[in-house]
Amino acid sequence: MPVDIWLYFILGFMIIGSIACLEIKNILSSIITIGVVGLGLSLAFLFLGAPDLALVQFVFEILCMIILIRAFAKRSIEVRALRRDVPETIIAIVILASIFVLSIFAFKDLPSFGKPIVRVAERYLAQAGVETGSQNIITAVILNYRVYDTLGEVTVLFTAILGTFTILRKTGRKKRHAE
Amino acid sequence: MQNNFPNEGMSVIVKTITRFTVWLIFLYGLYIVIHGHLSPGGGFAGGVIVALSYVHLTLAYGKNFVLERVDKFAMNSLEAIAAILIVLTGIVGLYITGYFFANFMGVGKLYTLLSAGYIPMLNIFICVKVGMGLYLVFYYLASFKPKEG
Numbered sequence: 424m425p426v427d428i429w430l431y432f433i434l435g436f437m438i439i440g441s442i443a444c445l446e447i448k449n450i451l452s453s454i455i456t457i458g459v460v461g462l463g464l465s466l467a468f469l470f471l472g473a474p475d476l477a478l479v480q481f482v483f484e485i486l487c488m489i490i491l492i493r494a495f496a497k498r499s500i501e502v503r504a505l506r507r508d509v510p511e512t513i514i515a516i517v518i519l520a521s522i523f524v525l526s527i528f529a530f531k532d533l534p535s536f537g538k539p540i541v542r543v544a545e546r547y548l549a550q551a552g553v554e555t556g557s558q559n560i561i562t563a564v565i566l567n568y569r570v571y572d573t574l575g576e577v578t579v580l581f582t583a584i585l586g587t588f589t590i591l592r593k594t595g596r597k598k599r600h601a602e
Numbered sequence: 603m604q605n606n607f608p609n610e611g612m613s614v615i616v617k618t619i620t621r622f623t624v625w626l627i628f629l630y631g632l633y634i635v636i637h638g639h640l641s642p643g644g645g646f647a648g649g650v651i652v653a654l655s656y657v658h659l660t661l662a663y664g665k666n667f668v669l670e671r672v673d674k675f676a677m678n679s680l681e682a683i684a685a686i687l688i689v690l691t692g693i694v695g696l697y698i699t700g701y702f703f704a705n706f707m708g709v710g711k712l713y714t715l716l717s718a719g720y721i722p723m724l725n726i727f728i729c730v731k732v733g734m735g736l737y738l739v740f741y742y743l744a745s746f747k748p749k750e751g
Contacts, residue, residue, distance in 0.1 A: 478647045479647045490743055561642075563639070563718070563721070584681070584735040
């Protein structure tokens with residue numbers, strides 16, 4: 424079977440998973456359906472020929488699921504039944520339909536699959552081995568040509584971890600001084 | 603290894619299996635990092651796998667078992683030191699070649715383990731940073747207890 428059919432199958436599976444995640448009332452089942460979406464994305468990357476991304480997505484999805492289950496599954500979180508007003512629903516449907524119609528016009532002008540506009544990738548494919556000495560071209564791009572990107576990513580991660588520490592610490596600085 | 607907290611964590615079956623699997627996961631993470639410039643993967647994926655091996659140990663044996671061996675302060679420091687070293691690599695490149703984050707170690711021979719200049723070094727720093735950081739995020743989120751009332 425060609426790649427496209429597998430891709431449509433996986434994407435359909437992911438859409439079903441995300442809808443199920445919103446509709447299921449039990450929070451553990453809901454977290455597991457999030458995992459289905461993430462692992463489906465990992466499979467999609469694998470079919471598109473991007474093993475690096477697939478590996479990162481797979482591993483990270485497992486870590487996210489463990490954190491979510493460990494942090495939220497045993498807590499008693501109130502699940503409030505969503506009351507749907509008729510005018511709100513109509514407005515939401517109209518906005519979604521207009522975005523859908525506009526996106527049809529927008530996506531028509533996109534370059535076709537596998538034919539990008541940016542030509543710099545050809546230079547990377549041809550010259551990466553000579554210029555950086557790295558056999559894995561993706562590593563050559565993210566750690567040599569585009570290393571500023573990686574620096575930004577590291578900064579974002581550092582800030583996120585700092586935020587977690589700050590919010591979840593036991594005693595604040597002010598309280599410790601007062602004692 | 604002596605276990606001072608035998609009542610925490612999961613059952614004996616899980617603990618016994620964990621003893622066989624946890625170092626395999628850890629070494630796989632290190633392999634992914636060290637071969638980051640030769641095979642798929644790299645610092646980020648390897649770092650997450652290293653963090654997952656710590657998470658595995660925590661889930662099976664309880665958090666006190668891990669904290670007795672690896673100090674929380676040491677993890678925090680390692681993460682911060684790795685972040686500083688990443689920036690320092692860029693500054694050394696600026697000092698030697700005149701461009702921030704320029705490759706100052708030469709290219710080396712293609713397809714060998716010690717090649718690609720500073721890429722393996724950056725991979726190891728990113729692995730330490732991501733691994734320690736994500737494990738600490740897991741630890742804080744999993745051991746957080748909201749106050750009653």
